[in-house]
Every structure is written in structure tokens, then in C-alpha cells.
Amino acid sequence: DVVMTQTPVSMSVSLGGQVSISCRSSQSLVHNNGNTYLSWYIQKPSQSPQLLIYKVSNRFSGISDRFSGSGSGTDFTLKISRVEPDDLGVYYCGQGTQYPNTFGAGTKLELK
Amino acid sequence: EVQLVESGGGLVQPGRSLKLSCVASGFTFNNYWMTWIRQAPGKGLEWVASITNTGGSTYYPDSVKGRFTISRDNAKSTLYLQMNSLRSEDTATYYCTRDPRVFAYWGQGTLVTVSS
Numbered sequence: 001d002v003v004m005t006q007t008p009v010s011m012s013v014s015l016g017g018q019v020s021i022s023c024r025s026s027q028s029l030v031h032n033n034g035n036t037y038l039s040w041y042i043q044k045p046s047q048s049p050q051l052l053i054y055k056v057s058n059r060f061s062g063i064s065d066r067f068s069g070s071g072s073g074t075d076f077t078l079k080i081s082r083v084e085p086d087d088l089g090v091y092y093c094g095q096g097t098q099y100p101n102t103f104g105a106g107t108k109l110e111l112k
Numbered sequence: 113e114v115q116l117v118e119s120g121g122g123l124v125q126p127g128r129s130l131k132l133s134c135v136a137s138g139f140t141f142n143n144y145w146m147t148w149i150r151q152a153p154g155k156g157l158e159w160v161a162s163i164t165n166t167g168g169s170t171y172y173p174d175s176v177k178g179r180f181t182i183s184r185d186n187a188k189s190t191l192y193l194q195m196n197s198l199r200s201e202d203t204a205t206y207y208c209t210r211d212p213r214v215f216a217y218w219g220q221g222t223l224v225t226v227s228s
Contacts, residue, residue, distance in 0.1 A: 001173075037213040037214065039214050039215070041157075041215070048207060048218040048219065048220055048221055049157065049207070049215070049218055050218070051214065051215060051216045051217075054214040054216070055214070060216060092156065092157055094157065094215070096211075096212065096213030096214055096215075097213070099159075099162070099171050099173075100159055100171075100173040100174075101147075101159040101162075101213075102159065103156055103157040103158070103159075104156070105156050106156050
């Protein structure tokens with residue numbers, strides 16, 4: 001199984017600040033079709049997870065350009081700029097390249 | 113607007129069965145693979161099962177293989193998860209999601225509690 005390792009486990013940020021979350025996979029996430037199925041999700045308190053970024057760097061419909069994803073192979077990063085109150089929650093990376101699909105343990109973003 | 117509405121959760125004793133449903137709307141259901149993902153209380157996300165758009169193929173992790181069965185009724189735009197031989201570690205909120213490979217839409221979830 002592909003193990004997804006997220007760091008940090010939690011982080012504090014000031015409103016208007018910038019944060020980076022790292023996600024590393026134990027195997028390459030490049031699919032046979034050439035796509036890399038690495039996604040980022042946010043779960044706000046008492047809500048279902050929501051898709052932010054798919055295939056490493058593509059923002060989902062309606063997602064602010066303050067969110068950006070980058071990386072390749074086994075090493076990926078989510079950056080959030082100009083943090084707003086609505087950005088607080090738990091962020092998960094997830095891979096859909098191979099079964100079983102797996103997720104990182106999450107990064108909790110809190111206000112400083 | 114894509115909507116996924118799960119139901120069927122509740123309190124069940126270990127070893128018993130439960131069947132979850134997910135009614136989909138706002139998209140052509142029979143064009144999409146579907147997936148169940150669960151989240152134990154205070155824990156992360158765990159993929160549970162996926163099914164192709166025709167229902168011809170299904171996929172499970174080892175943790176539920178042989179106990180859980182994913183199925184669908186395309187005429188009713190409904191996804192199911194039959195859960196047998198339930199264990200305490202199956203206690204979680206179960207989410208229905210639209211696949212493949214990227215979980216773009218999630219339901220509100222249904223809570224399954226396995227306890228005597």
C-alpha cells in the first residue's frame with residue numbers, strides 16, 4: 001500500500017499569513033496513463049471533506065487562487081496564501097493512483 | 113448541483129449487519145464510478161470500497177474485503193454498502209463520494225456505531 005506522510009501534524013497561522021503543508025508518498029504517484037492523482041482536501045469543523053486541488057496542481061471549481069499545489073513523483077506541497085478564517089480546519093492529501101486509495105493523517109490548521 | 117445523500121447508519125451490535133444507501137442527483141449517475149470512504153471518530157480518512165459505473169467491477173481494502181459489498185442501482189441513482197460481520201473498528205462516519213481517483217463530491221455522511 002502507498003503510505004502518505006503529511007507534515008506538520010498541526011500548525012498555527014496568523015490571518016493574512018502563508019502556510020505550506022508537505023505530503024510525501026512511499027511510492028511514485030505517476031499512473032500508467034501519465035497522470036499523477038494526488039489531491040488535497042479540507043475538512044472544516046463538523047463538515048464533510050471538500051476537494052481543493054486535484055492532479056497535483058489543479059484547483060477545483062470555486063477554489064480560491066490563494067490555494068496552490070505543486071510537486072511530482074513522491075513529494076508534494078500545498079500552499080495557502082493570505083490565510084482567512086474560513087481556511088481553518090484539517091487538510092488531507094490523498095492518492096488515487098493505485099488501490100487501495102490512501103490518505104495522509106491530516107494537518108490541522110489553527111489560528112495563532 | 114451534485115448532491116449525495118447517505119442514510120442507513122445507526123447503532124448495531126458486533127457481528128451484525130447493516131446496509132447503507134446513497135442517493136445521487138445532479139449528474140448522470142451511470143457515467144461515474146462511486147466510492148465509500150469512512151472516518152472513525154477523531155481520526156483520518158479511510159477508503160472502503162469503489163465500484164465502476166456499470167457495477168461490473170468492485171474494489172476493497174483488506175480491512176473490509178469479504179465482509180463489505182458495494183453495489184449500485186443505476187435506475188434509482190443509488191449506491192449501497194452492505195456491511196456484514198461488523199466489528200467495533202468499523203465504527204465511523206461513512207461518506208459516499210463520486211470517483212474515479214479524485215473525490216470531488218461528498219455526501220454529509222452517515223454514522224455507524226458498532227457496540228454491544
